[in-house]
Amino acid sequence: xxxxxxxxxxxxxxxxxxxxxxxxxxxxxxxxxxxxxxxxxxxxxxxxxxxxxxxxxxxxxxxxxxxxxxxxxxxxxxxxxxxxxxxxxxxxxxxxxxxxxxxxxxxxxxxxxxxxxxxxxxxxxxxxxxxxxxxxxxxxxxx
Amino acid sequence: xxxxxxxxxxxxxxxxxxxxxxxxxxxxxxxxxxxxxxxxxxxxxxxxxxxxxxxxxxxxxxxxxxxxxxxxxxxxxxxxxxxxxxxxxxxxxxxxxxxxxxxxxxxxxxxxxxxxxxxxxxxxxxxxxxxxxxxxxxxxxxx
DNA sequence: TCTTAAATATGATTTAAATCATATTTTAGA
DNA sequence: TCTAAAATATGATTTAAATCATATTTAAGA
Ligand code: FES
Ligand code: FES
Numbered sequence: 080x081x082x083x084x085x086x087x088x089x090x091x092x093x094x095x096x097x098x099x100x101x102x103x104x105x106x107x108x109x110x111x112x113x114x115x116x117x118x119x120x121x122x123x124x125x126x127x128x129x130x131x132x133x134x135x136x137x138x139x140x141x142x143x144x145x146x147x148x149x150x151x152x153x154x155x156x157x158x159x160x161x162x163x164x165x166x167x168x169x170x171x172x173x174x175x176x177x178x179x180x181x182x183x184x185x186x187x188x189x190x191x192x193x194x195x196x197x198x199x200x201x202x203x204x205x206x207x208x209x210x211x212x213x214x215x216x217x218x219x220x221x222x
Numbered sequence: 223x224x225x226x227x228x229x230x231x232x233x234x235x236x237x238x239x240x241x242x243x244x245x246x247x248x249x250x251x252x253x254x255x256x257x258x259x260x261x262x263x264x265x266x267x268x269x270x271x272x273x274x275x276x277x278x279x280x281x282x283x284x285x286x287x288x289x290x291x292x293x294x295x296x297x298x299x300x301x302x303x304x305x306x307x308x309x310x311x312x313x314x315x316x317x318x319x320x321x322x323x324x325x326x327x328x329x330x331x332x333x334x335x336x337x338x339x340x341x342x343x344x345x346x347x348x349x350x351x352x353x354x355x356x357x358x359x360x361x362x363x364x365x
Numbered sequence: 366t367c368t369t370a371a372a373t374a375t376g377a378t379t380t381a382a383a384t385c386a387t388a389t390t391t392t393a394g395a
Numbered sequence: 396t397c398t399a400a401a402a403t404a405t406g407a408t409t410t411a412a413a414t415c416a417t418a419t420t421t422a423a424g425a
Contacts, residue, residue, distance in 0.1 A: 213328055
């Protein structure tokens, strides 16, 4: 449903939300270890996120990745969409071509409500909000 | 979240629920085509389901797969558990070792409710109920 | 009891996701 | 302007899931 890559991306972005800003950029090697994702792997994901403008970066010495204030207002779904593609979460749970209520598969009625609720929450929850939860101790980041 | 194999298994079991019983067994080759799953692939899955007693089968001429009345009372989650293993649906959505509310990952609060609701429904909905839906036209099987 | 039709057991191959590796480009600072 | 430190671009390798292939076992019916 959500790929491993997306999970890693979310972890990395949250890490940046908590520890970085315009003045405090962070290098991949200092991100990969605390979030427990191989450096070369998370590097590739961060590059993709940067290319799609979900996170910010600068090259060269003193460079690194960070989240601008704008970046922090992004929602979680944006990350999943960039890494996994838009279709993934909307796909039928039994692999029908299109999932819709007019031509529902046998478990559509069973599962669709949960999925809709989840997707709404992923869309309306910002990176900032999740980062705040972690800072307040309501959730834990080092995974 | 739910593997392809599990999806195929669910489709096959529902097909059996609708078209088979003790007196009307069905061969793999007559199952694979209507549910649109490669024969050798679904054969392997059906064999596993039969071994775990989720479906019934007999070998030799006139043999095939079918669902006994008992089999039809199974719930959907049983199938997923047999094919994917019990852990899969209970796993943390961000790949934490254990998912629990005492040590929640950043999206636990966001996602857990939806997952719990989904899992409850998967547990309490029987194969028979889903098959009835299809028969009544409330949902569609040929996928 | 022989033949044949079916599931079963087992393993090989393919494919897509995950992971790793490295040459290139940019930029800060000497 | 040179050097070094960082991201970027690109592609190779590995791994797990999906898919395919086939020899073996069982049972019905002639
Ligand atoms: S049609 Fe299958 S989940 Fe909607
Ligand atoms: S701890 Fe991550 S989903 Fe529960």
